[in-house]
Every structure is written in C-alpha cells, then in structure tokens.
Amino acid sequence: MTRSESLDSPASRAGAEPAVVYDMDVVRGFALSALIWGIVGMTVGLVIALQLAWPELNVGPYLHFGRLRPIHTNAVIFGFTLGVVFAGSYYAVQRLCRVRLFSDGLSRLHLWLWNAIIVGAAVSLVLGHSTSKEYAELEWPLDVAVVVMWVVYGINFLGTVARRRERSMYAALWFWISTILTVAMLYVFNNLEMPVSLGKSYSIYAGVHDANIQWWYGHNAVGFVLTVPILGLMYYYLPKQAGRPIFSHRLSILHFWSLIFLYIWAGPHHLIYSPLPDWAQSLGTVFSVMLILPSWGGMLNGLLTLRGAWDKLRTDPLLKMMVVGLTFYGMSTFEGPMMAVKTVNSLSHFTNWTIGHVHSGALGWVALTCFAVLYYLVPRLWHTTLWSVRLAEAHFWLATGGLVLYVTPMWISGVTQGLMWRATNPDGSLAYTFIETVAAIHVYDVLRAGGGALFLSGAFLMLYNVVRTIQQGESRAPAPSALVAAPAAGAR
Amino acid sequence: MAYEWHRKLEVKELTLSVLAFVAVVIGGLVLLIPPYFLQGTIEPVTGLKPYSALELEGRDLYIREGCNTCHSQQVRPLQTETARYGHYSVAGEGIYDRPFLWGSRRTGPDLARIGAKYPDSWHWIHFRDPREIEPRSNMPSFAFLATRALDTSLTARKLEVLRSLGHPYTDAEIANAAQDAERQAGEVAARLRQDGVVLDETAARSETVALIAYLQRLGRGIAFQPTPAPTVTQTAADAPAAPGGR
Numbered sequence: 001m002t003r004s005e006s007l008d009s010p011a012s013r014a015g016a017e018p019a020v021v022y023d024m025d026v027v028r029g030f031a032l033s034a035l036i037w038g039i040v041g042m043t044v045g046l047v048i049a050l051q052l053a054w055p056e057l058n059v060g061p062y063l064h065f066g067r068l069r070p071i072h073t074n075a076v077i078f079g080f081t082l083g084v085v086f087a088g089s090y091y092a093v094q095r096l097c098r099v100r101l102f103s104d105g106l107s108r109l110h111l112w113l114w115n116a117i118i119v120g121a122a123v124s125l126v127l128g129h130s131t132s133k134e135y136a137e138l139e140w141p142l143d144v145a146v147v148v149m150w151v152v153y154g155i156n157f158l159g160t161v162a163r164r165r166e167r168s169m170y171a172a173l174w175f176w177i178s179t180i181l182t183v184a185m186l187y188v189f190n191n192l193e194m195p196v197s198l199g200k201s202y203s204i205y206a207g208v209h210d211a212n213i214q215w216w217y218g219h220n221a222v223g224f225v226l227t228v229p230i231l232g233l234m235y236y237y238l239p240k241q242a243g244r245p246i247f248s249h250r251l252s253i254l255h256f257w258s259l260i261f262l263y264i265w266a267g268p269h270h271l272i273y274s275p276l277p278d279w280a281q282s283l284g285t286v287f288s289v290m291l292i293l294p295s296w297g298g299m300l301n302g303l304l305t306l307r308g309a310w311d312k313l314r315t316d317p318l319l320k321m322m323v324v325g326l327t328f329y330g331m332s333t334f335e336g337p338m339m340a341v342k343t344v345n346s347l348s349h350f351t352n353w354t355i356g357h358v359h360s361g362a363l364g365w366v367a368l369t370c371f372a373v374l375y376y377l378v379p380r381l382w383h384t385t386l387w388s389v390r391l392a393e394a395h396f397w398l399a400t401g402g403l404v405l406y407v408t409p410m411w412i413s414g415v416t417q418g419l420m421w422r423a424t425n426p427d428g429s430l431a432y433t434f435i436e437t438v439a440a441i442h443v444y445d446v447l448r449a450g451g452g453a454l455f456l457s458g459a460f461l462m463l464y465n466v467v468r469t470i471q472q473g474e475s476r477a478p479a480p481s482a483l484v485a486a487p488a489a490g491a492r
Numbered sequence: 493m494a495y496e497w498h499r500k501l502e503v504k505e506l507t508l509s510v511l512a513f514v515a516v517v518i519g520g521l522v523l524l525i526p527p528y529f530l531q532g533t534i535e536p537v538t539g540l541k542p543y544s545a546l547e548l549e550g551r552d553l554y555i556r557e558g559c560n561t562c563h564s565q566q567v568r569p570l571q572t573e574t575a576r577y578g579h580y581s582v583a584g585e586g587i588y589d590r591p592f593l594w595g596s597r598r599t600g601p602d603l604a605r606i607g608a609k610y611p612d613s614w615h616w617i618h619f620r621d622p623r624e625i626e627p628r629s630n631m632p633s634f635a636f637l638a639t640r641a642l643d644t645s646l647t648a649r650k651l652e653v654l655r656s657l658g659h660p661y662t663d664a665e666i667a668n669a670a671q672d673a674e675r676q677a678g679e680v681a682a683r684l685r686q687d688g689v690v691l692d693e694t695a696a697r698s699e700t701v702a703l704i705a706y707l708q709r710l711g712r713g714i715a716f717q718p719t720p721a722p723t724v725t726q727t728a729a730d731a732p733a734a735p736g737g738r
Contacts, residue, residue, distance in 0.1 A: 051632070052599065055623075058632030065632055066558025128556035133591050161505050168502045177505070178512045185516065189524075194653045197646055200552070202653055207586020211594055212527055216520060253498050260512060264519035273568035274594060275583035277530060280523055287519070350564055350598040422572040430575055434601040439628045 020165075022094040026107035027087050028381045031374055032466075033115055034083025038370075039463060040122075041075025042456045044068055049449040053442065062126050070137040071125045076362070077135060077225060079118045084370040085229040086114070086153065089176045091377060092236040093160050096170050102159030106152050113149045117142060129199040133214045135221045136190050140201045143191045150187065154180045171252040175232030178260050182224040190217035208275050212268070219267035222358075226366050228260065233373050234302050238322050241376060242312065247304035251297055259294035262287050269340035272349065281342075288340035295333035302326045317392040321372035324400055328364025332357060347422070352441065352448075353414025360407045363455060368399060371462060378466050382473025391465045398458030406451030413444035537584035542659045543709070545647050545673040546680075550706025552650070553699050554593070557634065564595035565604040565710070578605035578711065585711075588659055600631055605711030612680055613687035615704045637699040642677065644670040677701045 051057045051065045058064035094101055101107050120142050124130075130137040138146065157180060161173060190213050193201035203210050239246050246252060268276055268284030303326055306313070313319050335357050339348045348354060379386045386392060420440060423431035501508050543551060554560070567573055569580040581604050586592055610618075614625070619637060622629040648669040655661045665672065674697065681696035695701075 052630055055630040055632055061636045064557070064634075066561050069558060069561045130555060130558060131591060132555040132558070132560050132593060134596060158505070158509070168499070169505060169508065174508060174512065177509050178516070181509060181513045182516045185513075185520070194657060196650050196653050200646065200650075202590040202650075202657060203592075204657060205590070206657070207589045207592050208583040209527060210590065210592040211586075213524060214592070216523060220516075250495050253495055257515065261515040261519070264516045265523065268523065270596065271594075273570065274566055275581050275586070277527060280527065283523065346568070346570060349568075350596070350602075352597075354597065421576070422570070424572060428575075430572060434576070435626050435628050438599075438630060442630075445630075 020094070020098055020100055023101045023104060023107055024091070024381055026101065026111050027091045027377065029111040030083050030087035030090065030114075031377050031381060033111070033118075034080050034087060034370070035374060035463060035466060037075050037079025037083055037118055038367075039456075039459055041072055041080050042452070042459055044072040044075060046449060046452045046456050048072055049445070049452050053445040053449055061128075067126055067128060067130075070130055070134075071122055073135055074121050074125065074137065075118065076367075077221070078121070081226060081230070081366055081370060083114075084373055085176075085179070085225075085233065086110070087377060088233045088237065088373045089157065089172075089229065091381075092172055092232075093157060093176070096166060096173055096236070097160055097164030098166050099160060099163050102156045102163065106156040106159075110149060110152045110156060113145065113152065117145050117149060120145070124199070127199075131191075131193065131201065131203065133190065133203070133210075134218050136187075136214070136217060138191075139199055140191070140193055140195050141198055143187075143193075147184075147188060150180070150184055154184065170235070171246065171249070171256065172232045172235040174256050175228050175235065178256070179224050179229040179232070182220065182228070182260070182264075186217045186220050186224065190214060211271055211274065212276055212280070215270040216264075216267040219270060220264055222361070223263040223266075226362060227263070230366055230369050231255075231259075231298055233369055234298075234322065234326065237373050237376055238302055238319075238326075239305055241316070241318050241322065241372070242306050242309045244305055244307070244309050247301050247307065251301040255294050255298040255301060259291070259298065262291050262294060266291060266340065269345070272340070272342055272345040285340050285342060288337045292334060292337050296330055299326050299330040299333070317389060317396045318372045318375050320393075320396050321368040321375075321399070324396075325365050325368035325372065328360055328368070328403070332361035332365060335360065347418040348414060351414035351418045351421075352410045352444070353418065356407050356410025356414055359410065360403070363399070363403050363406065367455075368403075371395065371399065371459075374462070374466070378469050379473070382470050384469060384473035384476055387465055387468035387472050391461050395458040395461045395465070398454050398461065402451045402454030402456075402458065404451070405454060406448050409444035409447035409451070413441035413448075416444075417441055535584055536587040537582060540585065540587060542588045542654070542661060544676055544705070545644075545651065545665070545669040546642075546676040546702050546705045547709050548650060548654075548706075549642055549644065549647060549673060550702035550704070551593075553637070553703050554706060555591075557637075559603075560593045560595045562595075562597065562599035562631070564598050564602045566594035567602055567604050573602075577602045588654075590654070590657065600629075603707065603710055607708050607710040607712040611687060612683045612704050612708065613689050615707060616684055616689050616700060619700050619703065634700070634703075637703065638695050640699045641694050641697055642673065642699050642702045644673050647673055673702070676705055680705055 047057070048065050048068050051068070090101060090107070121138055124139060124142060125137060129139045131139060157176065161169065161177070192204045194204060195201045205213055235246060235252065265287035266284055268280045269288045270284075272281050272285070274281070303323065306319070306323065313323060338344050339353070339357060348357075375386060375392055417437045417440065420432045420437040421434075425431050501511070565581070567577045567580045574580055581594075616638075618625050618631075619634040621633045621635065622631040648666050651659075651661045651666045651669050655666065677697045680701045681691055684691060684696075684701075
C-alpha cells in the first residue's frame with residue numbers, strides 16, 4: 001500500500017476535480033536520510049575538530065584529519081543539506097503545482113541512488129580515493145552516478161512543474177529550477193577528468209586553470225547548493241509556518257534574478273593574491289560586494305514576511321530557527337563580501353576566519369533552516385503533531401548557543417593567526433615562527449570543538465524527537481481509507 | 493504594474509528555465525575562457541620539468557592522504573609571506589599540476605617551496621611523528637606510510653594519461669616508469685641511510701620515500717634562488733629545538 005495522502009490537497013477541498021494523491025513516500029525517505037546523514041556528517045565534524053586540538057586522536061591510515069575532512073564536508077553538504085532540499089522541494093512542488101510527482105519510479109530511483117552515492121562517497125574517501133578538489137573530491141565513477149542522480153531529479157522535478165494544474169509558478173519554484181540547471185553545469189565542467197583506474201583520475205585542467213574552474217564550482221556550490229535552494233525552502237516554508245504571504249512579490253523577482261546572475265561571478269574571491277590574472281580577481285571582488293544587495297533583499301523579504309506575526313516568535317521554535325537562520329544569512333552575506341576585499345582577504349585568507357565564516361552560513365543559515373523544514377515536514381508526513389515542542393525549543397537554543405560558541409573562537413583565532421603571520425620586528429624580520437601561530441590558536445580549537453558539540457547535541461535531540469513523533473504517528477495512523485480521499489484512479 | 497512582464501514569465505516554465513540558465517552562463521564564460529588565451533598562464537616557466545615517476549606517485553599520495561586540507565601550496569606576493577616561504581607562486585609553475593594543490597587553509601605551513609629546505613631524514617622523522625621534531629605540532633603521524641611498499645603497478649599508465657593531456661613524457665619514460673621510480677627511491681633511501689636512518693627493505697621503497705621525493709622537488713622546478721630558512725628574531729628560549737618551527 002502506498003501511504004499517500006490527499007488530505008490537504010487543494011483539489012480535494014475544492015471537490016470539483018479528481019483529488020490529487022501526492023507522493024509522500026519519497027519525501028519521507030529523503031527527510032529521514034537527510035537527518036541521519038546530518039548527524040553522521042556533524043559527528044565527523046566534531047571528530048576532526050577534536051583532532052585539530054589533540055593530534056593523538058588521528059588514527060592510522062583511514063581515520064586521520066586529511067581523509068575525514070572531505071567526509072565531513074560531503075556528508076553535511078550533499079547528505080544533509082541536499083537531502084532536506086530534495087525532501088522540501090518534492091513536498092512543496094506537488095502542492096504548488098497541485099499534481100503528483102512526475103514519476104514514482106524516478107522518485108524511488110532518485111532516493112536510493114542518492115543514498116548509495118553518499119555511502120559510496122564515505123567509503124571511497126576513507127580509502128583515500130579523492131581528487132582533492134574541495135566539495136568535488138569524489139572520483140569519476142561516483143561523479144558519473146551523481147550526474148545520473150541529478151538528471152533524474154531534474155526530470156522528475158521539471159516534469160512535475162511542466163504538468164502543473166496551477167497556472168503560475170511561485171517564487172520557490174524558480175529557485176529550485178535554477179538550482180537544478182546551475183548545479184548540473186557546475187558539476188559536469190569542474191569534474192572533467194581523465195581516468196587512470198577506477199579509483200584515480202587526473203583533472204583535464206592544470207594549475208591556474210584548474211584553480212579557476214574549481215573555485216567557480218566551489219563558490220557556486222555554496223551559491224547553488226547552500227543558498228539558492230535553501231532560499232527556495234525559505235520562500236515556501238516561512239510563509240507557511242508564519243501563516244502570512246511573502247512580504248513582496250516584486251522583491252522576490254529582484255532577489256531571484258540579481259542573485260543568480262551575480263553569484264556566478266564571485267568565485268575568484270577564493271584566489272585573491274594567487275597567480276590567477278588580476279582582472280579575474282578584481283571581478284570576483286566587485287561581484288562579491290554587489291552580492292550584498294540581493295542577499296539582503298532576500299533576507300528582508302523573509303524577515304518582513306513576519307510583519308504582524310512577530311508574536312509567534314515567542315512560542316514557535318520553528319519560526320525562531322527560520323528567523324535566526326535568516327539573520328545569520330544576512331550576517332554571513334555581509335561578512336563574505338568584506339572578506340572578498342583584497343585588504344581584508346590578505347589577513348583572513350588561509351586562516352580559521354574562513355572556516356568560521358563558512359560555518360556561520362552553513363550552521364546558522366543552512367542547518368537552522370533545514371532543521372525548521374524537517375520539523376515542519378515530519379509531523380505532516382506521519383499525520384501527527386510534533387512529539388515535543390519543548391525539545392525543539394531546547395534544540396533551537398543548543399544550536400544557537402553552539403553556533404555562537406563555534407563562530408566566535410574562529411574569528412578570534414583567524415585574526416590572531418593572520419596578524420601573527422604578518423607581524424614583523426622593527427628590523428623587518430618576521431616576529432613569529434609558524435609553530436608559534438599554531439600554539440597560539442590551540443585554545444580556540446578546543447572552544448570551537450565545544451561549540452560544535454553543543455550544536456551536534458541539539459541535532460541528537462532532534463533525532464529523538466523525530467523518532468518519537470514517527471512512533472506517535474504510526475500508532476495513531478488513521479485507516480488507509482481515510483488517507484486517500486479519492487480512488488487511486490483519480491491520482492494525477 | 494511595473495512587474496507585469498514577469499507575470500508572463502511565471503506561467504512559462506521553459507522560458508523561465510532558459511533565462512535562468514543564460515543568467516548563470518554569462519559570468520562563467522567571462523571568467524573561464526579568457527585565461528586560456530593569456531600568455532603566462534599557459535606557458536611553463538623556463539626549466540620546469542614534468543614530475544618524475546616517483547615524484548608523481550608521491551604527489552598522488554599527498555592527494556590520497558589529504559595533505560592539501562591543511563597545507564597550502566601558494567605563496568602570496570606579500571612581503572611577510574615571501575620572507576617566510578620564498579618567492580611568490582607564479583602561474584607557469586603549475587602547468588603540470590593536475591589537480592592544482594593550492595589549498596585553502598594553512599593549519600600547517602605553506603609547502604610551495606618546501607623542496608630542499610630540510611634534509612630527507614628530517615622529513616622521514618617528521619612523517620613518523622611530527623612531535624619528535626616539534627612538540628607543539630598538531631599534524632597527524634603518518635608512520636603507517638613507512639610500512640607500505642609503494643605500489644607502482646599504475647605508474648606507467650599514469651604517465652601515459654598525463655601525456656595524453658600534454659605532459660611531455662617520452663616513450664622510454666613511460667615504458668620504464670616503474671624502474672625509474674625504483675631507482676629514484678633507491679637514491680632517497682641511500683641519502684636517508686647516510687643520515688643514519690635505519691631502513692628495512694619495505695621502508696626503503698615505501699610510500700614515505702615517494703612522498704619525500706615529491707616534497708623535495710616542490711618549488712624547485714624554477715630558477716629562483718633556493719629559499720633561505722626564514723629569519724625569525726626571537727630569544728633563545730623561544731627558539732624551537734629543531735628547524736621545525738618555520
């Protein structure tokens with residue numbers, strides 16, 4: 001039996017057309033997998049943070065920092081974040097288009113292929129099969145699988161949009177469409193490589209060209225995996241949770257087009273003071289600074305949606321997560337452009353400041369928004385209410401506290417190390433050896449691991465809360481007949 | 493209303509998709525294509541040779557172990573940086589670097605010009621246990637590399653693939669890749685033994701040896717002056733016991 005539902009489909013409420021039976025199986029699958037990969041990825045993150053503070057924790061050939069770090073980044077970016085994007089976009093697209101997902105077969109293939117890829121990624125990275133290119137470490141056989149998986153998602157999502165019964169496409173859909181198209185382009189071109197064996201290949205680009213295309217990809221992985229689709233989630237789930245329409249449709253339009261156009265140019269800000277031609281570095285800086293405008297436009301569009309509903313913030317942990325998430329989005333999209341300015345970059349580049357910046361975006365904006373979306377989805381997917389709102393509230397505070405305790409030491413240690421590297425004696429000689437700059441930031445490495453541990457403990461609370469919610473939902477599950485208001489023949 | 497034109501777009505999924513794609517293609521084309529036509533980013537610096545068989549295997553081990561997650565290989569043109577590491581990196585040096593290994597975080601020091609800065613035996617000890625040389629180091633121990641014989645079964649194939657991408661390896665170099673690697677490993681092992689390192693048969697042709705060969709060539713493919721040890725003025729009490737405190 002397919003546990004599909006049509007309870008809140010507009011068509012069944014209208015009663016005129018045959019009811020739409022939405023495919024919620026695939027959404028359930030993605031929501032649960034994402035949560036599990038999130039816990040795995042964040043746990044590995046905590047482990048490598050501890051390894052930086054206490055190098056004795058590096059174990060043997062397979063479990064040392066160099067091999068674990070890409071597992072952390074891949075698990076949280078592609079396991080957790082993309083999982084929530086798949087769940088959230090599949091849930092919303094059916095409602096926004098008033099139609100079941102394009103193909104049940106593709107949905108299932110997408111879910112299992114994606115999970116298999118994440119497992120394959122973890123295993124192959126532990127074994128040392130890495131291309132070394134950040135967030136593109138997977139070797140070519142997995143790259144091929146990723147492309148197939150992405151095409152499946154694209155067909156399934158765009159096919160659903162094309163068959164919609166709603167005339168107009170809501171803003172959230174534009175953001176997901178842009179994600180699908182742009183990530184396809186980025187991933188394919190950055191990962192072009194010549195295979196040597198199943199586990200080894202060489203990039204078709206060399207040196208400065210490879211760096212250039214890698215950071216065109218790398219920065220836009222941040223843009224089109226960690227920003228644009230999350231904004232899609234924000235545009236759908238924030239108004240839903242707040243019970244108010246999005247603040248401004250015009251602002252959505254401006255936000256969308258200017259954001260995607262400007263984002264793609266900003267990659268070279270990762271290569272300032274590198275052998276990349278100066279004009280390209282300058283373009284990266286200029287476009288990064290311009291990005292403040294659409295980013296803040298989007299943030300304000302979200303925050304102002306709460307006009308007249310701010311009181312809900314007192315009692316609703318989901319809205320708290322979304323609002324703090326948007327605030328961190330605003331903060332890190334201001335910090336990023338500043339770090340893209342040559343003068344600041346000369347201090348911040350290669351230091352923990354960068355890692356702190358990434359995490360204020362990835363934990364503050366992405367993870368908090370993703371948590372909120374999962375809290376929104378799980379009770380609805382299992383036809384129940386959240387098992388404990390107080391636990392979700394505790395999660396919010398642990399996450400926010402952990403976030404601050406993570407990011408603040410990273411700023412301090414980044415600036416400390418940056419200043420020590422450039423400090424000179426009156427005679428112009430260097431004031432500090434490198435190892436002195438390592439020793440100086442040890443205490444911050446410990447503190448940041450503490451912040452990470454707090455953040456992770458919140459995620460564990462969430463796991464418990466979700467499990468109890470699902471149990472509660474299954475024990476109270478209504479009879480199948482109550483779930484499917486219309487005969488299955490009426491589906492689609 | 494000013495945004496009425498967009499309403500028309502919101503009902504046309506194909507047009508909207510095409511425009512959304514065009515919007516992201518423009519920036520990519522402008523940033524990625526022109527560098528291919530600029531001198532300096534495509535010409536190797538004078539005297540730069542492709543990696544030897546052993547150095548290439550060492551480089552691939554550097555990638556396998558994720559050394560690039562903690563070590564950059566890109567010296568910036570800043571005075572304090574060139575004083576610490578040596579001449580800043582130039583584009584023509586990376587012509588045989590697939591992938592590039594500039595890195596993004598210096599948990600450890602930059603390695604772009606590490607070649608010839610320390611003797612092979614320094615690296616041998618440092619890989620075994622970085623804290624033997626520098627007690628404050630937070631680098632993992634890579635002792636396990638010394639217990640694994642270097643696998644050269646793919647070396648010839650690697651050179652062949654790189655030649656197809658434009659690296660000037662000769663037929664002889666490809667045919668004799670494994671033997672070349674053995675020979676160079678023997679040279680490294682001989683230097684290690686000269687310095688008093690005790691090596692069994694596996695250790696003498698181990699992965700550590702290949703990694704040392706790679707590190708010792710870094711930054712030397714180019715006719716810059718070898719970098720002197722950085723001059724750090726400090727009191728004797730602060731000075732590290734070994735030259736590990738670079």
